[in-house]
Every structure is written in structure tokens, then in C-alpha cells.
Amino acid sequence: xxxxxxxxxxxxxxxxxxxxxxxxxxxxxxxxxxxxxxxxxxxxxxxxxxxxxxxxxxxxxxxxxxxxxxxxxxxxxxxxxxxxxxxxxxxxxxxxxxxxxxxxxxxxxxxxxxxxxxxxxxxxxxxxxxxxxxxxxxxxxxxxxxxxxxxxxxxxxxxxxxxxxxxxxxxxxxxxxxxxxxxxxxxxxxxxxxxxxxxxxxxxxxxxxxxxxxxxxxxxxxxxxxxxxxxxxxxxxxxxxxxxxxxxxxxxxxxxxxxxxxxxxxxxxxxxxxxxxxxxxxxxxxxxxxxxxxxxxxxxxxxxxxxxxxxxxxxxxxxxxxxxxxxxxxxxxxxxxxxxxxxxxxxxxxxxxxxxxxxxxxxxxxxxxxxxxxxxxxxxxxxxxxxxxxx
Numbered sequence: 001x002x003x004x005x006x007x008x009x010x011x012x013x014x015x016x017x018x019x020x021x022x023x024x025x026x027x028x029x030x031x032x033x034x035x036x037x038x039x040x041x042x043x044x045x046x047x048x049x050x051x052x053x054x055x056x057x058x059x060x061x062x063x064x065x066x067x068x069x070x071x072x073x074x075x076x077x078x079x080x081x082x083x084x085x086x087x088x089x090x091x092x093x094x095x096x097x098x099x100x101x102x103x104x105x106x107x108x109x110x111x112x113x114x115x116x117x118x119x120x121x122x123x124x125x126x127x128x129x130x131x132x133x134x135x136x137x138x139x140x141x142x143x144x145x146x147x148x149x150x151x152x153x154x155x156x157x158x159x160x161x162x163x164x165x166x167x168x169x170x171x172x173x174x175x176x177x178x179x180x181x182x183x184x185x186x187x188x189x190x191x192x193x194x195x196x197x198x199x200x201x202x203x204x205x206x207x208x209x210x211x212x213x214x215x216x217x218x219x220x221x222x223x224x225x226x227x228x229x230x231x232x233x234x235x236x237x238x239x240x241x242x243x244x245x246x247x248x249x250x251x252x253x254x255x256x257x258x259x260x261x262x263x264x265x266x267x268x269x270x271x272x273x274x275x276x277x278x279x280x281x282x283x284x285x286x287x288x289x290x291x292x293x294x295x296x297x298x299x300x301x302x303x304x305x306x307x308x309x310x311x312x313x314x315x316x317x318x319x320x321x322x323x324x325x326x327x328x329x330x331x332x333x334x335x336x337x338x339x340x341x342x343x344x345x346x347x348x349x350x351x352x353x354x355x356x357x358x359x360x361x362x363x364x365x366x367x368x369x370x371x372x373x374x375x376x377x378x379x380x381x382x383x384x385x386x387x388x389x390x391x
Contacts, residue, residue: 014139015122019045021287022134022141023119024126024156025149026052028276029259029283031112033147036284038117042291045143046116047136049125053109057151057241058273059174059201059208060108061184064099065360066274075108076101077203080184087188089335097348098355100184102203129156132254145256145287145297149280152244152260157252165216168246168263170196170270173220174210175228176237181207188325188334192223195325200231207233212270214245214322243270245322247315250279250308251301258283262308266357267319278358282307314357 021037023030026048037044067073079101083094113121124136133142134156148156152169164171181202192198196213209228211220220240228235248263250256258264264279265272286300286307295303325334341347 015124015136015141016139017045017120017122017141019043019120019141019143020291021045021145021147022047022143023147023149024048024134025147025151025259025261026050026113026121027057027109027149027151027259028112028273029261029264029280030147030149031109031116032277032280033149033258033284033287034119035112035115036281037119037288037291038115040288040291042145042287044116044119045141046119046121047124047126047134047141048121049123051123052113052121053106056105056239058105058172059102059199059210060105060203060273061100061102061201061271062273063355063360064101065355066277066363067101067103069360069363070112070277072103072108072111075103075111077104077206078102082183084183084185085188085338085341086185087335087338088191089332090339092338092342094341094347095344097351102184102201102208104203126150126155129158129255145290146254147256147258147283147287148261149258149276150261152242154248154257154261156255156261157257159252164242167216167242168244169216170212170214170243170245171216171218171220171240172210172212172243172270173224173238173240174199174208175224175233175235176206176208176239177228177233177235178205179207179233180205187227188338192227193220194218195327196220198223198227200227207231209233212243214325216242243272245270246319247308247312249305250283251305254297254301256283256287256301256304263315264308267315268322268325269318269354274360275358278362279308281363311357 020042021044023033023046026046034044034046064079067076079099081099082096085092124138126134126136128135133140185200187198193211193213195215198211201208211224213220225235244260244263244265245267246263250262258280259276264275283304286304289295290297290300
């Protein structure tokens with residue numbers, strides 16, 4: 001398990017910092033927000049309980065086009081042009097219309113952080129919020145613009161929390177043994193999980209082997225260990241997480257939510273990295289418009305909330321398929337489904353539709369464009385900044 005890098009002893013000082021934008025969470029979504037604000041003139045402070053890149057939270061796979069669009073190719077570890085899908089009755093090879101890559105989490109996070117310009121980072125555990133004041137284990141911080149990118153717990157929400165297994169969450173666990181492989185593989189097989197899937201994602205000199213269940217009450221450790229054993233690798237380097245599988249409001253009470261805290265993880269596939277980057281960029285662009293004086297905070301909240309909400313139909317459709325898969329997994333229907341996707345034409349259509357939910361072309365489009373080439377603008381207008389209070 002990773003060791004928390006929060007400052008200790010004499011280095012553990014009370015946080016007292018003026019900032020215009022407070023980003024809580026330093027994984028994909030939070031770092032994308034910070035990078036999109038680079039050069040804006042805003043004073044950006046990013047908080048996380050871990051150091052940047054310290055705690056990997058997924059199998060770290062993404063459409064290769066996203067790595068290229070964001071100039072993150074240096075973090076790539078292995079690339080795949082097809083997907084191997086196993087069922088109890090058949091193994092199929094799905095030709096992909098675009099490639100998929102595994103990457104190194106620490107390196108990708110470091111590359112994103114380099115893009116954030118003058119943003120500052122501090123290790124602190126965020127525990128809650130009152131108005132525009134965020135509470136941490138190192139004191140309170142206030143800012144006129146606040147982003148929750150802390151994950152599924154939605155820490156900065158003041159709504160009644162819903163804990164697993166009753167929350168709308170999937171659960172996943174994987175191991176990271178040393179090893180190598182040629183294929184990106186999935187198992188849709190009730191021997192491992194009744195509703196969900198299992199995987200093996202090679203990443204150059206490491207395998208990422210795991211099991212994910214759509215039903216949070218189903219445990220996944222035993223089948224993960226068993227799958228690793230059947231693949232001839234050791235069950236070492238555990239990493240697991242709860243995975244949201246339903247879209248939630250992207251704004252609440254003046255706060256912007258991005259990534260897992262807004263349910264920005266695609267149902268059925270549990271792919272949440274490119275959507276975290278996608279919605280993080282969208283959030284950063286709205287904040288940038290506030291910084292420049294082009295929009296008020298309220299306008300930005302409505303704009304970002306509307307942008308996220310416009311994806312609800314696609315998320316709902318994927319969730320419906322996820323629920324259907326959970327019902328038909330033991331039957332022959334899954335085998336027929338897997339076999340059908342051996343058709344290059346069908347696979348190209350379906351995967352292109354899937355990629356279009358959060359396309360890499362979005363990186364260079366819209367206000368702010370690519371964060372690496374964003375132009376400088378003014379600080380937050382004094383009418384908004386004056387509402388901030390530093391504890």
C-alpha cells in the first residue's frame with residue numbers, strides 16, 4: 001500500500017494561502033483543470049492527500065489519440081490495435097478502429113503538472129466544506145472558485161452521502177505483477193464475476209490483472225487472485241477502488257465537480273480516465289472564462305453543468321447495456337454478442353460512437369484550446385475575488 005506523503009513534524013504547517021481557484025484532488029480531472037488554467041493569471045492551488053502521481057487508481061489505459069492530443073505520449077507503455085475477448089464458449093479478436101494504450105501513472109501525472117504553470121500544490125486531506133471555505137487536516141482555505149476532483153466520495157457535497165454497497169458504484173481490484181504480454185484481454189465469464197468483467201492489460205514490463213463487478217456487494221479479491229494464478233503470475237501489487245457508474249450533478253452550491261465526483265466514468269466499460277480529462281478540460285475552460293472576466297461564476301456553473309448534463313443520454317444508454325449484461329452473462333447470448341463484434345464494420349461503428357462520447361478532438365477545440373498553448377488573461381475580477389476569505 002502507498003505511504004501518505006503529507007508533510008509531518010516541523011514541515012506540517014497550517015495552510016494559509018490566497019488563491020483564486022482551489023482544486024481539490026490531483027489525479028486526472030484535477031490536473032486537467034489546473035493545466036487548462038495555465039497562463040490565465042489566476043492563483044491556482046491544488047490539494048491532495050497524496051503527492052502528485054503517488055497513488056495509481058486504475059489500470060491506466062486510454063485511447064492513444066488522447067495521449068497524442070494532450071502531448072502525453074512519453075508516458076505510454078504499450079499500444080494495442082485489437083481487443084481479445086474471452087467467454088466460456090469462445091475467444092474473439094475485435095479489431096479496433098483506433099488504438100488503445102497503457103501508460104505509466106506517475107509519468108502522465110508529472111507531465112500534466114508541468115503544464116499547470118505557476119499553480120501550487122500542497123498535500124492535505126480535504127474533509128468537507130462550508131460555503132466557499134474548504135476544511136482540511138491542515139486548516140481551512142477559502143476561494144471564490146472551488147473544484148471537487150476528489151473521487152466518488154464527493155467530499156465537498158453537503159448532500160446526504162451514500163456509501164457502498166448501496167451507492168451506485170461498481171467495484172474493481174487488480175494486481176500488478178511483473179510480466180509481459182502481447183494482447184489486451186477481457187473475460188466475460190461468470191466463473192470470475194457474475195455481472196462484470198475481468199482483464200489483463202500489459203504495460204511493457206508489468207501486467208495489470210483484475211476483476212470488476214457491476215454489483216458492489218460482490219467481492220472481487222478471490223477471483224482476481226484466481227485469474228492471476230491461471231495466467232501464471234503472482235498476485236502482487238494490489239490496487240482497488242470503487243467506480244461510479246451513474247452521472248451526477250456537475251455543480252452544487254457554487255462548487256464545480258469533475259471526474260468521479262460527478263460520476264464522469266463511463267458505465268459498462270468503467271473507463272474514467274479520458275472522461276476525467278475531458279470534463280476537467282471543460283471545467284478549466286469555464287473557470288478560465290471567469291478569470292478573464294468573460295463570464296460570471298454563476299454563468300460558468302450553468303455552462304459547465306449544462307455541458308456535463310448534455311451527456312446524460314449516452315451515459316444512461318451505457319448503463320442500460322451494463323444492466324443487461326449483468327442479466328445475460330451466463331447465457332449463450334453473450335457468446336453471440338462477442339462473436340458479432342468480430343465484424344470489422346460493426347466494431348468500427350460501435351467503437352467510433354463510443355469514442356465520440358469524449359473525443360480527443362475536444363482537446364484543441366473551444367475557448368482556451370490546448371492548455372499548452374493557452375493565452376494569458378486577467379485575474380479574477382475583484383467583484384468575485386472579494387468574496388473569498390482566507391483562514
